[in-house]
Amino acid sequence: MIRRKLSSDWEHRTGGLGGPWEVWRADKLRNHYNVPWHPVELPHSYNGYDALDPDAVYYQGPGWYRTKLEMDNPYPGGRTLLHFEAAGQRADIYVYTWKVASHTGGYDEFVVDITEAAACARGIERYGGKVPVAVACDNSRDLETIPSDASDFHLYGGLYRDVHLVYVPAISLARVHIEPETEGLARGESGCVVRVRGELYNPEGREDGLRVSVVVRDREGRMVAESASGQTAPWAGMRELAAFRLEAPRLWSPDDPYLYTCEVALESPHGKTALTERFGVRYFRFEKRGPFYLNGSRLLLRGTHRHEDHAGVGPAMTEAMIREEMRLIKDMGANFIRLGHYQQSRHVLDLCDELGLLVWEEIPWCRGGLGGESYRQQCRDMLTAMIGQHYNHPSVILWGLGNENDWECDFDEFDKDEIRRFMKELHELSHRLDAGRLTAIRRCDFCKDIVDVYSPSIWAGWYRGIYTDYEASSLAASREADAFFHMEWGADNLATRHVEKPYTGFEFIPRGDGTRTDERDGDYLLTGGEPRVSRDGDWSETYFCEMIDWVLKSQERMDWLTGAAQWAFKDFATPVRPDSPIPYLNMKGVIERDFTKKEAYYVFQSYWAAKPMVRVYGHSMPVRWGDEGETKTLKVYSNCEEVELFLNGRSLGVKKRNSQDFPCAGLRWEAKLSAGEYEVRALGRHRGETVEDTVRFTYQTEKWGEPAKLELTAERVADGRIYVEARAVDANGVWCLDASAFVRFGLAGDGKLLDNLGTVRGSRLVQLASGRAGIYVDPVGGARAAIPVADFVTAGGPAAAKPGGRSGGPAGTGIRPRSVVSVKAEGLETAFIEI
Template identity: 30%
Template structure:
């Protein structure tokens, strides 16, 4: 059923002529439209790239050398910005692009030095002040702006770029961004030459970073050109709010209209489209008077009967289609995705979605992935979210910055709740601008349930921190007001900014949580960062010389805990809303506990940097998911340790598990909620087997066998059919003559792709590996390696081949649409 609401608004200065548009014509959906009233052109292709030099203008394409001021606005001070500049010798790149990922690893200083530690935290990629020759990147391209764009408003939208970014068009400085993570846009209307030769140049300077881990370099997210009529809807100018009642939902819409021209009178038409594509409601606001070179916010209300609610189990997405109509023509249009749902925190009972209690089972995640660094394609972002959901996770924290749009798209569609976090906890203009852009961009997201204004800030427990938090909170409420606000505190719970927060965020320090709740029983709480167990995939003994930690749930920094300790504590307290594990995936940099060469990646992930699960992945799958789980580890290849004890663990959510060695029972153990089972087993080659019994009668069997010598490569993919631009994650495993994966194999695999596509990069999950990611060969680590294959334009068949010395090769066909 479509509900149509008519509203005629006669404002001061709007006479009878303002009512000339027939209302019936508007609601019938027959209002004529100009071709593509808003034109969005992706500009990910066609870029040329070259490194500059942060400290030497002569090597930085003359930037800043010709003059020391901006006295002449149309002279950027570099020949790169001129049409005659020859960039044919520059590299051709496609966005997303991360030039730091392609740099070789380099040691920052001698062993044990502060520089060596700093290098490890930056993933030993030679960018920053120590490496000025690698810390400036120049991007250049011709920008096609047809003559038909004359008289329209033009802007460039950047989803994110690291870090100090300067945008130059036709020799003019047109914009700058100081954040590597916040989206930003640049109005180029006055500087563009429709129908002419437009030269777009972007200079990225990463001399000064923002994080204490690897953060890439360059245009690592998408860029687009947006053309709109002078009268249009502001970027992120639509706010949609839903109020759910008995059998219906009230949809409140606020639309910011901009008029870059003479005074005008327009009609705003807003239509609610259901998840199945049906038009559910429509509201038309007529005779909206807009002042010359000004704007106005229009408030509208629609009603949807029997709404399909968004939840982690039923992620129903609605759309709001907005059209601005002037003189009988639709001059601008915008689409906003949103969800109809309710969120609520209760200080005693936890978190609720649509009135039902939901325990947050989340992970914190950085941006990067093996093979591509920060330049993660959209489909790979989605693949990563899918792996987290398969683990049983229902929530995602973007750490410590706004998430990429592709992550939020995937979370909207897959039912993953998002704690959205800004990068700077400050009330200075730059930080407030970053905060506002994040809130405006993400405030309609169905998945976003909580805003975070900071993480482990040094001023968190001070009066200054409280003042800053109040200012940030006030602005968030002005822009949104439908979600609560938190901050991630590592200690000092209850001090400084704590009373300002709507939800108290705990980072670790489990012993301080109960005392806080006792002192503040009316304050909702959540674990913003928890666990931090360090684990290297496939390793089962600590080896400090080799810089490896065991994959058992045993090792953690002094401030943290095991998975079992934090989760059993949180699980047992209804007033704790749940928490976010540090981290879902390994990431480059911050290589705890080894802060020196060659360790260049963290060990915190439940998956390694390729997305291969570690053993703790199955701990969470057992206690977070709904399906029966039985996971047995370690592997059973321990030549030379015959008769010596091996710690055997099982993660299971069954009632009991029985363990067998070569057919002999080693006993049955009862499963305790939130705990693992363990046996000490003298090693004997052969077969170790676990059998679990579950409450629903389900019985599972897990087996580990002693394998033979490496004999072949086996390839598998998460998908075998790709659309243009989609990425397949290829798993390469070394197997023995019986097809069993050899868990200790180390072989150099060479990949080769034929067909319309490319290998984006490779990886193996080894946190110490110094091999190139942007390559077509990689050594396996504990038997595994990975290749990322991207489909090119057009259709056809791809074929990936993998070869290694002394092994049978493998071939994997992939179809492209």
């Protein structure tokens, strides 16, 4: 097998065509017909930028890709394949104008055989022997497909995962499944049987004799088992190739994600191919109405969720971006992740195996109801594909069958009994395809008895109730399911918005018995309905950190709890939230859309991380405010045994950490502050190690009135961008530190706003956070476009930028770019600054 990733030499056109001939017609009629194509690299989505456009709904429709491939299959009579890791949401594949395949479903992998088409395609001579290939993607609205357009995430279009050109012999290995049988280990036996199964790709039905060999190696590369067959005839379907006993296997776990390697080689008169798969040995169980056990020991599942979404590129994340995101999740201390709400990239699953993150992965039957037979067949097909493609990953323990299937909106009829019947069908299909894993759904109470593991909706302190209701509501819900696992909790929070006293809802929100904290249809809206923190609160990082602190300290003492997963790790784009402080953004992340950490990240670390850490709250809060001499709380989040705090060099004393001492596990100090500058340094000590963290802030005692104007400042940062910040001040020029109005940035001249990124420094329409908002500008953008947006949205985000001198023009041009940036807010005069 020979595999080549097809990343470069692609062109793209957003929009429809009259037919596949128009992909190539301009090459024949060069002077008469021009179709606007532009070069792209894969992965690519044509919604990477418009998903966060505050002034328009994101594009849903066709988008075309084309390339010309040099082909040289070395296998006589071999097959030439295109392997798509995903194409959203539907795809037609053409060799020149010959349609060779179609695929429905934007998240599972599929393979297209182009052997015959490539051999006889018209147009090859015109392109110097290269084979012209075109792909028509389409993410148009269609109620008879999943996921529903009512889902809280974008249905992205494009080739947003990798595409490969693959050469295989006439008979080759299509897939290998590895199954450790761990029932004996659970009973205390010393070893287990591992079965290796394989499936052939033999489209012409050839009958030549085959030889198969299997080699298993441990993590250090030592061979632990091998098997070789004599000559055998080709077979159909999945067949057992080898079975061996693995004595005293090293068990896979989040703390020790130990992986074995299985190499399966197939030899025939047509050539030799091999597949290498990794696997792990582990066993688990959900105790009935009790905790979760991995490898015989209780494990509290500490999790988060992931959407495939990133600033500037949408779902088209590179492997490096994915690796950075997964590393951040693991470093936060998580041991579990739910991949919502669709099958995700193979790179994600590989990293879950390597890093030690247990997984719930699900198909995108999300909201809307239940469609007709083609709708249901797509559900079956996507479940079958997900299980077959991710079967070998030891990280996966749950196959999700749906999400919020009680959310009615797409069809005239909403038949609960029919949904139950189909859910049961999917449950049984899952167990036929994979008897070793369990099924799960979230938020569909009338189906909770069908699946193996159920998560109700519990949003204490956000969509319903207050966060101190968390334990009571969780306990009540756990009694209604044999295996309870709490998916989705948290709160929206605008990065860099801090308050001195957060809105909690304690005094205003009706509580009842504290157990009714489920989200109901419409609760996500910012108007109407009952009082709730999501509607009436301040959306601050301050509140979010306090909520997290309460929930995590509560989970530590809930000895019956299997676990819970916060929603979601990173802010992500969504079409159903146009009125968010950053329009079209779900802002419940503990990091921003460009990997910039919020304060909440460190609250999780203080409970979950093993490596000693300490964090003084307020790194993105440059100004605190209050009365002269007012006593203020200085908060520290740390997992250290003890922390000492210094204020302007003076020790405020040492405190011992106690997770049940809310807030901050007892790591809080009181100090009277006067107007001026302050430095707060925390020194954590843990088992002989020391860690420290420092924050500097200004304490403002001047009182402010209503915002009267916006003031703009600009500074250049080391990577060439210019950061423009707007501040709301009153008639006396005093910074209004609680101002939260929407502001809109604009630009005229040579530069370009780096906007539509869905971050607090990358959105042209955004609410003020603690009275300020900012945006980055490429000073030589537009036609010259010297600095690609993608260069600014990789690991580290804007935090890595350092102030520098004034911007100049492109190297060697002698041109000084001139731009004027504006900012306006309702009721205030527009402000301008030249950069």
